[in-house]
Amino acid sequence: MQVESKAKLAPLTTLRLGGPAARLVVARDAEELVAAVTGSAEPVLLLAGGSNVVVSDAGFAGTVVLVRSAGVRAQRRGELVEVTAEAGHSWDDLVAYAVAEDLSGLECLSGIPGSVGATPIQNVGAYGQEVSDTIRSVTVLDRHTGEVRSMAAGECGFGYRHSAFRGTDRYAVLDVTYALRPGRSSGGLRYGELSRVLGVEPDGSAPLGDVREAVLALRRGKGMVIDEHDLDTRSVGSFFTNPVLDPDQWAELRRRLDEDPPQWPEPGGRTKTSAAWLIERAGFAKGYGRDGVAISSKHTLALTHRGGGSTSALLALAREIRDGVLARFGVELVNEPILVGEKL
Ligand SMILES: Cc1cc2nc3c(=O)[nH]c(=O)nc-3n(C[C@H](O)[C@H](O)[C@H](O)COP(=O)(O)OP(=O)(O)OC[C@H]3O[C@@H](n4cnc5c(N)ncnc54)[C@H](O)[C@@H]3O)c2cc1C
Incomplete structure (x- = not known):
């Protein structure tokens, strides 16, 4: 595992703000993530894409564990396909993968920065979809018990920008499984602005690729897709x-x-x-x-x-x-x- 002392955190956040961490450990897979979190005697902060954190100018007086695991696997289950992605996998890469594989359920969440593992934390949502619509289960390290276990969606306490994972450092998310529907079209589009630009009735559907492109265009217009030059x-x-x-x-x-x-x-x-x-x-x-x-x-x-x-x-x-x-x-x-x- 790669370890650094007095590491700068600002470049690891989308705001480019915040002081240093006493120690930074890079976890490249779930095993390293578990080892880094359980092995630290100091306070631990999990950091992935750094797109939903505001770090104090004083920095963090403990160990920052940088989540850099990656990988996706898919399995057919009845009428649905269960797609499991490692916590550090890029969220938008997962959305692009689902759209390319003709799997619907994530397309309205195109262009959101950050990692797969952070999506359950605040039940990431946009343009009429939330990850809780498709999350089947979340594999976590429960730091209270030291146990790695799978939490079914019903145990995750999802609400608007909320879940059982928010406001506590009890859980480290190791991977997330989403149940997606095979097909080339989206489900019913719930967001008026999106249906309008796609020229479909409210609650109508559209080809997955068109939905992804329309969402990306709408988001860019609002400065909601990361662009180094903007x-x-x-x-x-x-x-x-x-x-x-x-x-x-x-x-x-x-x-x-x-x-x-x-x-x-x-x-x-x-x-x-x-x-x-x-x-x-x-x-x-x-x-x-x-x-x-x-x-x-x-x-x-x-x-x-x-x-x-x-x-x-x-x-x-x-x-x-x-x-x-x-x-x-x-x-x-x-x-x-x-x-x-x-x-x-
Ligand atoms: C331009 C822009 C647009 C955005 N648009 C949206 C949007 O449309 N909808 C939306 O919901 N959000 C949006 N966000 C917020 C953000 O992208 C999401 O919340 C995203 O899921 C954060 O992922 P991250 O990997 O960057 O998390 P980080 O910022 O690295 O971490 C966020 C929190 O999750 C915790 N965490 C991270 N990984 C793990 C893990 N594996 N296990 C346990 N805890 C973990 C961290 O400790 C921290 O508390 C946007 C942000 C930006 C900058």
Whole structure:
């Protein structure tokens, strides 16, 4: 296993921010991953694509385990094909593989950076699909028991940008199995903007390759596909989750507005609304920022590092936006990325 002391973490994150790690270990397969996590007496941080972490300027005073396992295997099971990928495998390579193999279920999740193993952590989702729609099981190292075991989807506690793996360092994900449907067309497309650009009815389907290309084009237009030459993509994607409000909070929000906010029904009589919409109406426009950090010029939800910035500047901007939305609308925005050594 490759080990480094005082390793720079900023280049390993999509924000290009954060101080050093006391130690960095590279795990190239599941066995090395288990050994690195169980063998460390210090605190451990698992890092893969670094596209959903905000690391403190002080860095991490423990061992960072860089997940670099790769590989995919597929097996027919009844009407479905189970595709298992190692935790460190590139997520978008897996989506491209599924589309090329005529397997549907992941195509709307094209262009999301990072690794397979991180997808269950926040139940990655976009354009009407979430990984919980297709995840069959997740192989984990349970650090409480030291046991490697398979967790069925039902045990994973999936919700909107949430799972049993989030907010705990109990589990190291070793691989993930997705159950995909053979065929050249997607399932019903649930996202209006995507159906419109593909020219299909809401809930209609389209060829997998067309869906992938349409999603990539939409995402590029919003700075949501990593591009070294585009500072709008130096982000963690959406910085805030869309608020899910109970009926009282929803009524209070509507009382404070003279127009109807975007709304999607959620279980339990709750309503999801758009964080980007609230941020804009609270007075924070695209491009707003200072000290080397700013709201993306293409997407209000992405906070970006323009060069010469710091994690403390990024979090100061995030706090200003959160506090502004709270004061204006009474809604508290919550960060989507994992904050390492920091709080919002
Ligand atoms: C431009 C851009 C667009 C994005 N768009 C989307 C989007 O549309 N939808 C969406 O949901 N997300 C999006 N994201 C966020 C991010 O890409 C995803 O959350 C992705 O799954 C993170 O993968 P990663 O490998 O980079 O994780 P990392 O950032 O390396 O890690 C994230 C968290 O997962 C933990 N972790 C990583 N690997 C493992 C493992 N093997 N076992 C246990 N814990 C692990 C880490 O400790 C950390 O807490 C976007 C990010 C960017 C930069």
